[in-house]
Amino acid sequence: MGSRHYGSVVVVWLVLVVFGGVYGYPVEDLVVRLPGQPKVEFKQFGGYIDVDEKNGRSLFYYFVEGYGDADKLPLALWLNGGPGCSSIGGGAFTELGPFFPRGDGRGLRINHKSWNKASNLLFVESPAGVGWSYSNTSSDYKCGDASTAQDMHIFLMKWFEKYPEHKNKEFFLTGESYAGHYIPQLADVLLQHNEHSTDFKFNIKGVAIGNPLLNLDRDAPAVYEYFWSHGMISDEIFLTITNECDFDDYTFSNPHNVSVKCNEFIEKANEIVGEYINNYDVILDVCYPALVEQELRLRKMATKISVGVDVCMTYERRFYFNLPEVQKALHANRTNLPYSWSMCSSVLDYSDTDGNINILPILRRIMQHKIPVWIFSGDQDSVVPLLGSRTLVRELAHDMKLKTTVPYGVWFYKGQVGGWQIEYGNILTFATVRGAAHMVPYAQPSRALRLFRSFVSGQRLPNTTYPPIDD
Numbered sequence: 001m002g003s004r005h006y007g008s009v010v011v012v013w014l015v016l017v018v019f020g021g022v023y024g025y026p027v028e029d030l031v032v033r034l035p036g037q038p039k040v041e042f043k044q045f046g047g048y049i050d051v052d053e054k055n056g057r058s059l060f061y062y063f064v065e066g067y068g069d070a071d072k073l074p075l076a077l078w079l080n081g082g083p084g085c086s087s088i089g090g091g092a093f094t095e096l097g098p099f100f101p102r103g104d105g106r107g108l109r110i111n112h113k114s115w116n117k118a119s120n121l122l123f124v125e126s127p128a129g130v131g132w133s134y135s136n137t138s139s140d141y142k143c144g145d146a147s148t149a150q151d152m153h154i155f156l157m158k159w160f161e162k163y164p165e166h167k168n169k170e171f172f173l174t175g176e177s178y179a180g181h182y183i184p185q186l187a188d189v190l191l192q193h194n195e196h197s198t199d200f201k202f203n204i205k206g207v208a209i210g211n212p213l214l215n216l217d218r219d220a221p222a223v224y225e226y227f228w229s230h231g232m233i234s235d236e237i238f239l240t241i242t243n244e245c246d247f248d249d250y251t252f253s254n255p256h257n258v259s260v261k262c263n264e265f266i267e268k269a270n271e272i273v274g275e276y277i278n279n280y281d282v283i284l285d286v287c288y289p290a291l292v293e294q295e296l297r298l299r300k301m302a303t304k305i306s307v308g309v310d311v312c313m314t315y316e317r318r319f320y321f322n323l324p325e326v327q328k329a330l331h332a333n334r335t336n337l338p339y340s341w342s343m344c345s346s347v348l349d350y351s352d353t354d355g356n357i358n359i360l361p362i363l364r365r366i367m368q369h370k371i372p373v374w375i376f377s378g379d380q381d382s383v384v385p386l387l388g389s390r391t392l393v394r395e396l397a398h399d400m401k402l403k404t405t406v407p408y409g410v411w412f413y414k415g416q417v418g419g420w421q422i423e424y425g426n427i428l429t430f431a432t433v434r435g436a437a438h439m440v441p442y443a444q445p446s447r448a449l450r451l452f453r454s455f456v457s458g459q460r461l462p463n464t465t466y467p468p469i470d471d
Ligand SMILES: *[C@@H]1O[C@H](CO)[C@@H](O)[C@H](O)[C@H]1NC(C)=O
Pocket: 050, 052, 053, 055, 056, 057, 058, 136, 335
């Protein structure tokens, strides 16, 4: 009895040491409980890291520990794209994080397929001007790929100082869409840091990007091919685009540096596809924002389920994030920004030429450091469709003289096809996720978690299933 009592005193003391900051949990950033949040067993943190004190530039982050023994799990950074869209609104609260907004926008529900079952998760609003990240110097909002990567480098250095127990963990860099630019360029900067640093080095173990913008020469035409293959535009329009458009020098910004006729038909195609389709997942129904606003005002559930997904989730999330008590609980918006929270920034003046950068040479450099690269693709997305990504990955493998190490074929999860995959040189993986959106974990949470688990454990996706289909 006596010794057992003594044991519990020791345990209490150790906990205090951890929380007192000796091992570096910043108590001030601990998020005790979000409004309307179901109870959970893992810790979450929210706060700011200043990246430029002179200008007053500061990035907001949200960090969730993994389920169970968080100490044994790796660390993954997730960035959304845009450029200018929120990783916390997107990744953390509608895709792969531990909570989704509740239908009435006033609380949260558990995401049972959260990626924090496989890893600790760090979400950052990047660059400053996105979400709750800001600068006191408005000219900082004029930025681009290079400055974004530099700021994230400073952010991570300081973040690891704040969370030293994560410093030596296996570190995975992940994101989607325009993070096809952010993540590889960040990896590049961090690897350069490692080369020059005699002190701390980032322990990067993998890069994974979903429906990523990599190079417009393939990613741009893929949009129209996708429209056409899904019956969304006519043969005539597709044939004209195929014949008239030279996508080799296509530019990110309008008018795209293509012929007048090409531009005309691209516009025609977009017109026919129309506004009543979710381009990010062409089989989902659309949500009507005016109806949602009314429902939320009346404290009703705005939830609209299509193919198993709440297609109004983004509006419920916007409502939730604009509640002052939510911002307070997250330690967000500490300078009382003069605008409301929105998924994509309205203050940012992001370079409109950086979108033209070809990312493939950067992926090549990353792999030269023996770091695995995964390109995954939700196959219902028309914005950065698998058609472009698959070709770019093959061309990259060819340029690097990588041999096929897993032939193109299905991968399985729970006895069903999770998607298709191919692997090159034991280092470069392309995998589709069947039935998934541009935001892969949003429409296919189970398959997405399966893919993420394989990725962070350094394993291939399973390519066999049991039992056999014909007995
Ligand atoms: C930005 O301005 C606010 C209000 O003037 C000030 O409190 C803060 O310290 C400044 N710097 C940063 C990094 O927020």
